[in-house]
Amino acid sequence: MSNNITSLSLVETIEALERKEFSEEDLNSAYLERISTLNEKLGIFLEVKKNTSGIPAGIKDVIITKDIKTTAGSKILSNFIPQYNATVVERLLTQNISIIGKTNCDEFAMGSSGENSSFGVTKNPWDLSKVPGGSSSGSAAAVSADLCVFALGTDTGGSIRQPASLCGVVGLKPSYGRVSRYGLIAMASSLDQPGSFTKTVADSRKVLEWISGGDTYDSNAKESKFIPSTTLKNLKGIRVGVPQEYFEEGLDKGVEKVIREAINKLEELGAEIVEVSLPHTEYAIATYYIIIASEVSTNLARFDAIRFGNSRDNFGSEPKRRIMLGTYALSSGYYDAYFSKAAKVRTLIKQDFEKAFEKCDVIVGPVSPTTAWNLGEKISDPLTMYLSDAYTIPASLAGIPGLSIPCGFSEGLPVGLQILGKYMDDETVLGVGEVYEQATNWRKEKPKL
Amino acid sequence: MNYSPVIGLEVHVELNTKSKMFCRCSADYFGKEPNTHTCPICLGLPGALPYINKEAIVNCIKIGLALNCKVNPTSLFERKNYFYPDLAKGFQISQYRYPLCVEGWIEIEGKEGVKKIRINRAHQEEDTGKLTHISSETLIDFNRSGVPLVEIVTEPDFTDVEEIRDYAKKLQQMFRYLGVSNADMERGDMRLEANISVRPEGSEELPPYRVELKNINSFRFMVAAVEYEIKRQIAAIEAGEKLSQETRGWDEDKKETYLQRSKEEAHDYRYFPEPDLPEIKNDMQNVEKLKAQLPELPWEKAKRYQDELGIKKIDAGIISEDKKNAQLFEEVLKQAQKEGINPQDLANHIINKRPNVDQTSTSQIIENIKNKTIGVIGGDSELEELAKQAMEQDPKAVEDFRGGKENSIQVLIGAVMRLSSGKANVAKLKPLLTKLLLENKN
Amino acid sequence: MLTKDQVRHVAKLANLSLDDEEVEKYSQQLSNILEYIEQLNEVDTSNIKPTFNVSDNVNVLAEDQIGTSLTQEQALANASVKKDDFFVTKGVFNE
Numbered sequence: 001m002s003n004n005i006t007s008l009s010l011v012e013t014i015e016a017l018e019r020k021e022f023s024e025e026d027l028n029s030a031y032l033e034r035i036s037t038l039n040e041k042l043g044i045f046l047e048v049k050k051n052t053s054g055i056p057a058g059i060k061d062v063i064i065t066k067d068i069k070t071t072a073g074s075k076i077l078s079n080f081i082p083q084y085n086a087t088v089v090e091r092l093l094t095q096n097i098s099i100i101g102k103t104n105c106d107e108f109a110m111g112s113s114g115e116n117s118s119f120g121v122t123k124n125p126w127d128l129s130k131v132p133g134g135s136s137s138g139s140a141a142a143v144s145a146d147l148c149v150f151a152l153g154t155d156t157g158g159s160i161r162q163p164a165s166l167c168g169v170v171g172l173k174p175s176y177g178r179v180s181r182y183g184l185i186a187m188a189s190s191l192d193q194p195g196s197f198t199k200t201v202a203d204s205r206k207v208l209e210w211i212s213g214g215d216t217y218d219s220n221a222k223e224s225k226f227i228p229s230t231t232l233k234n235l236k237g238i239r240v241g242v243p244q245e246y247f248e249e250g251l252d253k254g255v256e257k258v259i260r261e262a263i264n265k266l267e268e269l270g271a272e273i274v275e276v277s278l279p280h281t282e283y284a285i286a287t288y289y290i291i292i293a294s295e296v297s298t299n300l301a302r303f304d305a306i307r308f309g310n311s312r313d314n315f316g317s318e319p320k321r322r323i324m325l326g327t328y329a330l331s332s333g334y335y336d337a338y339f340s341k342a343a344k345v346r347t348l349i350k351q352d353f354e355k356a357f358e359k360c361d362v363i364v365g366p367v368s369p370t371t372a373w374n375l376g377e378k379i380s381d382p383l384t385m386y387l388s389d390a391y392t393i394p395a396s397l398a399g400i401p402g403l404s405i406p407c408g409f410s411e412g413l414p415v416g417l418q419i420l421g422k423y424m425d426d427e428t429v430l431g432v433g434e435v436y437e438q439a440t441n442w443r444k445e446k447p448k449l
Numbered sequence: 450m451n452y453s454p455v456i457g458l459e460v461h462v463e464l465n466t467k468s469k470m471f472c473r474c475s476a477d478y479f480g481k482e483p484n485t486h487t488c489p490i491c492l493g494l495p496g497a498l499p500y501i502n503k504e505a506i507v508n509c510i511k512i513g514l515a516l517n518c519k520v521n522p523t524s525l526f527e528r529k530n531y532f533y534p535d536l537a538k539g540f541q542i543s544q545y546r547y548p549l550c551v552e553g554w555i556e557i558e559g560k561e562g563v564k565k566i567r568i569n570r571a572h573q574e575e576d577t578g579k580l581t582h583i584s585s586e587t588l589i590d591f592n593r594s595g596v597p598l599v600e601i602v603t604e605p606d607f608t609d610v611e612e613i614r615d616y617a618k619k620l621q622q623m624f625r626y627l628g629v630s631n632a633d634m635e636r637g638d639m640r641l642e643a644n645i646s647v648r649p650e651g652s653e654e655l656p657p658y659r660v661e662l663k664n665i666n667s668f669r670f671m672v673a674a675v676e677y678e679i680k681r682q683i684a685a686i687e688a689g690e691k692l693s694q695e696t697r698g699w700d701e702d703k704k705e706t707y708l709q710r711s712k713e714e715a716h717d718y719r720y721f722p723e724p725d726l727p728e729i730k731n732d733m734q735n736v737e738k739l740k741a742q743l744p745e746l747p748w749e750k751a752k753r754y755q756d757e758l759g760i761k762k763i764d765a766g767i768i769s770e771d772k773k774n775a776q777l778f779e780e781v782l783k784q785a786q787k788e789g790i791n792p793q794d795l796a797n798h799i800i801n802k803r804p805n806v807d808q809t810s811t812s813q814i815i816e817n818i819k820n821k822t823i824g825v826i827g828g829d830s831e832l833e834e835l836a837k838q839a840m841e842q843d844p845k846a847v848e849d850f851r852g853g854k855e856n857s858i859q860v861l862i863g864a865v866m867r868l869s870s871g872k873a874n875v876a877k878l879k880p881l882l883t884k885l886l887l888e889n890k891n
Numbered sequence: 892m893l894t895k896d897q898v899r900h901v902a903k904l905a906n907l908s909l910d911d912e913e914v915e916k917y918s919q920q921l922s923n924i925l926e927y928i929e930q931l932n933e934v935d936t937s938n939i940k941p942t943f944n945v946s947d948n949v950n951v952l953a954e955d956q957i958g959t960s961l962t963q964e965q966a967l968a969n970a971s972v973k974k975d976d977f978f979v980t981k982g983v984f985n986e
Binding site: 063064070072077080082083084086182183184185186190216217295298300301303304330332335339 | 489490492493494495496497498499500501528530532534538539540589591717719720721724725726727
């Protein structure tokens with residue numbers, strides 16, 4: 001019974017509860033039991049709440065939760081108990097969602113592997129010697145290991161899509177401004193978006209509906225909520241763009257094979273495959289790091305141990321590195337050469353997508369150049385780690401929505417297909433993803449734990 | 450060689466909006482319990498985001514328009530980065546490259562007469578918390594953190610302290626007229642900073658350095674500091690010293706300026722556009738409307754009183770200084786002119802008698818003036834003198850009144866009127882005489 | 892590319908204290924990263940406007956109304972040092 005309950009999707013869980021197949025208390029016990037056996041070896045939850053009601057969700061620890069310790073994976077906030085809730089949390093709470101725990105993450109959302117937390121490394125449920133990806137490492141692993149029904153994460157340069165891909169779950173980064181950032185411990189203000197890890201695309205759509213829409217706090221958020229519209233039955237009439245730049249050197253052959261097969265499947269389902277080009281892709285990582293380092297160097301200035309938190313020497317090395325990079329880039333005389341220049345290249349990257357979307361409705365490709373790599377493999381050289389986000393970063397710079405959906409395995413490890421859409425066209429992205437998902441069975445695969 | 454001062458001023462004015470600049474905490478912080486008007490936003494807690502107060506923007510634009518500024522069609526907020534315990538976020542949301550208002554001017558008067566001071570900008574920003582230093586500790590109250598500020602920067606057009614005095618006075622009047630701030634320097638609603646250098650007389654080149662005078666909390670001290678600093682700089686140059694960029698404060702005990710920060714330690718603010726706030730796009734039609742709706746400013750009134758009504762300059766200045774007084778003057782003026790009263794008399798009356806604006810009606814004021822223009826004597830001691838004189842001169846009337854003949858008082862009133870050539874204040878006379886007659890019964 | 896002195900200066904601006912080992916480490920790592928970033932100079936951005944915000948919102952303004960504040964207790968809740976109703980920090984020069 002317990003095994004069945006915890007493998008249900010959100011939609012299935014809601015339906016089962018309505019049919020009174022089990023109680024909310026049973027539901028929470030089942031998940032709590034799994035957590036008690038698996039959490040320590042997977043390093044997923046930092047705080048666990050033994051609730052007896054509500055549908056359990058995991059919340060990434062960079063998202064502020066009232067009265068529940070929020071650390072952002074950092075020793076700076078090891079004792080921080082917030083006095084308010086993030087907007088996304090408030091909205092979930094009104095939907096009878098309960099918080100089963102705060103998930104581990106790379107410190108201050110900086111990282112692509114789940115190895116940068118001050119509170120232990122998170123492991124990939126598919127292979128405990130491998131990374132789960134990051135920075136929303138815990139949330140991705142939690143959903144993958146069925147330790148909660150769904151989880152919230154944040155995506156700034158791929159921090160939802162990439163761990164989703166490496167852990168074999170559905171991950172959505174909504175369009176920038178789709179979901180309020182109020183209560184997200186800010187990394188890069190002009191790129192951060194809260195999003196979800198779910199077991200199915202239908203779940204993702206539901207969570208987006210719940211958390212989306214403006215509030216009176218995030219000036220960059222759009223007023224209107226995401227309202228799901230009619231779902232696609234097949235992909236007839238959908239033009240799927242395949243960017244040549246995402247299939248060049250650097251992409252693992254095994255991953256490429258899986259992605260190409262997935263694209264073939266899309267064509268089988270009626271899609272027209274179109275070659276597109278995103279010529280400024282190679283400059284995305286450099287652009288990204290100047291912008292986010294500059295923004296985060298100032299976003300982390302408030303951590304001065306006066307009103308909250310511990311002193312600044314508690315920052316780990318990745319935050320220190322990015323703070324210094326950003327401070328340098330903004331320092332006297334360098335604004336034009338770095339920040340302003342990067343902001344202009346950002347315009348070009350955004351325009352690349354706009355031009356490509358004249359020829360197609362969605363753009364697909366890999367999320368990550370490789371599957372999950374070994375723990376410790378890339379940790380010594382920051383630049384190597386940065387380069388692994390080549391396919392996710394451009395969409396973040398442009399603010400467009402991106403979905404990662406399981407599309408197969410390479411050498412036993414999950415591969416995610418990335419589906420990108422026009423700005424504010426989250427529905428088409430989800431629609432295409434769902435058609436593919438329903439036509440395949442990847443969802444049935446679970447890690448052996 | 451003679452040297453002339455080159456002075457620019459920066460004024461920060463706190464707006465009297467109900468809520469703060471980027472959050473909806475109450476902005477009325479003065480005298481409140483510490484840390485009771487705060488929220489995640491103005492406390493700089495993790496996850497908080499700014500949201501602009503519309504009224505503050507409107508007020509900043511009004512200030513700029515009153516200073517003849519151009520309003521920028523597009524304006525951006527930027528982060529000004531530095532660390533200080535009263536700065537909750539570790540940066541202040543301010544403006545830099547794209548301020549709301551630029552390139553204005555104001556006419557002031559100083560030793561050299563009337564002069565135009567160019568306004569470089571009027572921009573919007575937020576205030577910091579308040580620090581209290583107690584021995585080796587510093588206490589922080591964030592009630593003031595996030596209160597809206599407008600910063601007004603002039604070009605270095607000032608050359609003497611009188612000009613600075615006039616500028617500060619005019620700005621204070623203007624803020625009160627616009628209703629955007631109490632502009633009380635003692636309470637910190639209005640703060641002044643000066644940038645001072647000197648150059649050879651006649652030269653038009655800007656000197657290669659500037660000394661900032663900061664954190665001087667009273668206008669009197671600021672004037673003293675400026676005067677001292679001009680002398681200090683001239684003496685230093687004459688002694689062959691090379692002056693450099695510095696920040697100095699004022700030591701009221703020693704009566705001298707002192708070094709706070711040198712160029713090497715100057716802040717690198719690392720300005721960049723605030724990513725959490727969208728652009729402000731100003732509709733020029735709305736700006737024109739705002740401009741048309743601005744009240745007539747105090748110096749505009751003063752000029753009009755002089756030119757159109759023939760009022761003396763100094764009196765015109767005094768009346769126009771306070772908005773309520775000016776309003777009273779203008780209201781009564783209409784009726785007064787109908788009754789043949791000349792505006793200068795009305796001005797004199799308002800200045801000397803200071804009628805209570807809320808309690809005195811137009812007709813009352815006019816009557817008082819009429820009485821005064823035939824020279825009413827209303828002073829208590831003067832009247833008492835005259836009354837006693839009349840009583841001395843007519844003991845029979847005094848006896849009669851005391852004997853019960855109430856009407857005898859009219860005789861004495863008549864006597865006072867004759868003694869004062871008709872100028873005594875009749876209304877006051879009767880009770881005064883009555884009192885004197887009754888108290889000296891013997 | 893980034894000398895140790897520059898790293899120390901940047902660390903000071905960023906209010907971070909680094910030991911000598913860290914200064915050495917970051918000076919190398921940051922130099923590598925900055926070198927990688929140099930490639931942005933290859934891109935012709937001569938007539939391109941910068942993008943600072945990808946949400947096309949404009950004039951997002953709130954009415955001037957008073958909302959709810961935290962209580963004093965809530966405001967002070969996470970401070971490691973407090974004195975009566977105030978936050979406390981070690982003495983600062985009255986600048």
